[in-house]
Amino acid sequence: MNEETLIQGCLRGSVQHQRALYERYAGKMYAVCLRYARTPADAADILQEGFIKVYTKLNQYHFQGSFEGWIRRIMVNTALRTYQRHRYELEQTGLERLPESPQEADAIALLSEGELLGMIGRLPDGYRLVFNLVAIEGYSHAEAAEVLGIQESTSRSQLTKARRWLSEELNRATNVGLIDK
């Protein structure tokens, strides 16, 4: 079933088409949600809320640009709204002291997707959101700051701290030989 048929079916309210659309994109979108959520349970909630929005706002998709990109934006926005709703405090854990790791790039290449997602999931909330928006989604610091309602300088600082935190995690993994292959 091609994408257009799938969308048209969903617009008609066909449950079969809705299910097919879910099955096609749920895996990728759950990975997106996992990156933003605190826990897998929160990620499942975001995925559910996001897909309901996808079905109800489908008439606003005008077949311009990538459909997957459109769904992804809905998931990211839903995750961000969840974050704003819960008002998680940005955690400060004195990560400024963590050393930078030159092996970060190698470690990223060697670790599995699940392990990388697990690491991102363990990032403190503030770091995780900025890291996802800027490093993975490709937002500028100005855009990320606007979306999260923080200063641009805060966004930069959070990203630096997130990177150091991840670097430490990757470093630890490298030193104990988990990814020493």
Place this chain on the structure above:
Amino acid sequence: MPEEELNHQWRDRLKEASVPPPAFVWPEIEHALQRKKRRALLWWSSGGAAVLLAGAFWYSTYLPEKNPTVPAPSSIATVLELAKPSVSASLSQEGIGAASVPQQERQKLALESSRSSDASFKAAEELPPNKVAHAALLEQEQPSVAPQSRGVSPLLPLAVSFPAPLLSSAKALPGWPSGVIRKRKEQTGQCYDFSENRRAWLLEGYAGPLFARKVLETAGDPEQEAYRDRRLATEGPGWGFNLGGRAAYLFSEKYLLSAGLDYQQFAEVFEYADPSSIEYIIKQVLDVSTNTWKIDTIDINFGEERTRVINRFGLLDVPLSVGYEWRTGRMGLRLQGGAAANLFFWKRGAVLDPQTGAPGYFTPGKGSQSVFRLRAGLSWQAGMQWFWHIAPKTRVVVEPTFRQQITPLNQVGYPLEQRYQNWSLRIGFSKIM
């Protein structure tokens, strides 16, 4: 390595990442979509019913009456009424007071004089055909007036000065001029003649607010009284709406049998604060030396956990009633009562669990506890309807109604018996067929 390059590396690894979601997510989505669809259907049907009622009201109030049992209104007479000051002024100029000339004579006089004026007659011709016909009817119905009115022929030249622009303006008003509507309402004061038509079918539609009072009984078990008190303390009263329609058969002039469909929906707030809540914030850490996940307790929060849920109930019933009505002039009163059988009962929300004492959802398919039955069973109801004829075959009705559930809503074996006493104020229309 430059920051942007690292970003690219993360992006390349994770942008296309895919993780199978938990199996429970799709059923939840499907359930939520169905709920949205049902809600949309309800809104559309409520909107449609409102439009139909508004249409029926407009039709019965503003369109010309075609019922031959009632003398039709004379629009020409109304137009004359609009022109009355001018005629009176003309009469005053001749030294004859308006009050000294009988009303019918003045109307007849003005009717004739308007026909004698080209401009005025043209204006009258441009009125809807039925109104001109009404004017003719008026002439036929008042034969005794004609000779007398001819007797006041000296006034005719003055009456010819009947202002044509006034007639034109009456015609030019959008829809029907308010004067016409007022006049018509006054003249259609007579009701449907029930003494000649001792049997009739009535179709009725109504909507209005509803108050639901919950009654919880311990089914004779005093040990459950504490649980009942906690339930009552955590659940507020219900407010909602009631809409429906019915067909009633009136016989022997005053007795009625009716059946229809009635929908009641109401919501109540469930609020619970757990004073001894403990929140454990736990994170899993991967021990890379053994490649195993370890649970690491990071924080414990003590405090009060609040739960607030809007409990919603909807009941679609088939009510069967008997009634008796009194009529006087255009208004009347009907007493009616009977039983209602439930067709469909939906529920969503949470209450305290009788076993654990903690909040638990009872929403079918989602809830952690089974509280309510599939259907609500039987109830009895009684109401008093006040009605007012806005047309011989159309009534506006206002109907305070009380309904009490006979069979409890909860499942057999549940420690409490839960029923509702619903008070509703129904406002609607009744059409005699």
